[in-house]
Amino acid sequence: MRPPYAISSEILKLTSSVSEKIGEINAQHLSRPATELRKKNRIKTIQSSLEIEGNSLTEEQITAILENKRVLAPKKDILEVQNAIKVYDSLKTFNPFSLKDLEKAHGILMSGLVENPGKLRTGNVGIIKGSKIEHLPPNGSMVHGLMKNLFAYLKSDDEILLIKSCVFHYEFEFIHPFMDGNGRMGRLWQTLILMKKYPMFEFLPIESLIKIKQQEYYKKLSESDKSGNSTPFIEFMLSIILESLEKVLWTQNQTINSEDRIELFREKMGNHIFGRKDFMMNFKNISSATASRDLKKAVDAGILDKTGDGNLTRYRFLMMNG
Template sequence: MIPDFYTHREEWPALIEQIVELLGRVSALEALSERGLELRRMNRIGSVHSSTAIEGNALSLAAVGRIASGGAVFGPQRDIQEVENAFAAYDALETLDPWNVDDFVRAHGLLTRGLISEAGAFRTVDVDVVGPAGDVLHTGSRHEKVPRLVSELLEWVASADDHPIIVSSAVHFLIEHIHPFRDGNGRIGRLWQTLILSRWRPLFAWTPTETLVRRSQEGYYSALQRSRVPEIDAASFISYMIDIILRSLHEYELQSISSVTDGGRNGGRNAAVLAVLLGDPTLTAVELADVLGTSSRTIDRTLQSLKASGLLRREGSTKSGRWIVVERGS
């Protein structure tokens, strides 16, 4: 039986209410947009790039986009395999049951196929989570307890009466705490939170949540650690994820507004460019064209249009600068 492992914070209900309102607005905007599928594709590419990059994958967003399109990519074979696996796992979301242990293990197998010998199997040794300096941050649960703990956790998820945003964040934390696999625990934790949220509202399968986590990666690990020390209380991590979810929906709203208000094919392209640049503001025009599967000339025209309309500006040089996406009204 899973004991209580988090305390509620008084600000959560108001923040969740904001999230629900945003979900309604974004869903309405998506229904009006002619390019909703393109935005979803861009966010999926960003999610895969971010979730694998958090774990050290060196492939660029442009390279991940080429993999999504079935194109050739030059890079470390392990990194390419890891990205292909991530796409397979996210594509399988609709077939996964968030309360089912077999599906949990199967999803891990999809994420780590060809990367580790224990793909799709609970670990059979004890593990430590080590920080950048080599210090032990956390010791995973004893390996012989892992199957029972995961089973109890997913049973708890199935019967939990808290809000899905709180429950999914709490589950994400406890997956990282148990550390049920030799490798891939971060990826499966983020995927499983997305799965639980998408069962509540399907839009969450396409929101740029992982992209926001990557942008505040230090905060992600800090929130995990604060939730373990001096004793387990996942409230800090839940608060962190609520903020990430809120900001990811604000970002999706910006993408959707751009798609609807600019209208037609150009509006969809504008929104897609903004979505990609929110994920990686260092991309060049050539790399943007690669991700979006269009010509550099088309991207140059789109960038000029976005700058002229005040939605985009450039800071720094052509080679080492970055793009700044400007929210309307700011």
């Protein structure tokens, strides 16, 4: 059964804008950022998602953990980060349409932090903010059935994936299927659903924007609870996705340098022979002089092999050591 929501004019407008931005990112070959940028975005994502849940570690400390350096911080906070690193590193191995995989991911994310990581709750819980009950999730005995229905909607409904990912995120938080870790799991799983169709979402800074708009995030969850449908939350999440895509277009066009361009092009070309024109077709916003400079630099650094002269100059990437 389809969860309750309505397609508002705002949802239609945002969906169309998001699709346009995805097209722009693909056209400009920015869908897979350079390695350094991917690493920074991953760290930002982990830090933001965990900070929303009260973790105290900074991006610098998370970087240190990634580099196996010693970090002075509460044990629980360090474990949360180590678990999040593991789960994000395994992201591509999970099937977003599988309840078993969701349980497996929760098992990694919450290992050593809760009593039964990876197990759906069977008991009853209440979400308390201050002195009042903010949200009363469904009875524990209903959780398994509700999650099966939610995955059936995700797998089989003909709604567009962008909207389904937002509906899933809201319904997941509403059901609250685990005793703990539901917030970070809901955000992680929406990313995974979107990645299935648009790989660029693996490194999009969605979490950091949610962190900035944390109050609104909870307000929209609450609004959807009160209205009995996820429409307000879908609108909010689509606006966050749109902002993330705009940020990618802006920052990557601003910060991409010669080394980034060469590395991105290596990932695209592999072992194929190419000319300067091919390189410029890939990076439409650079001049021919910049393209020549990039390629010469890569030849001098031993990254590219060059043959021929003038218009007949051809390049091929040399194999990397190790």
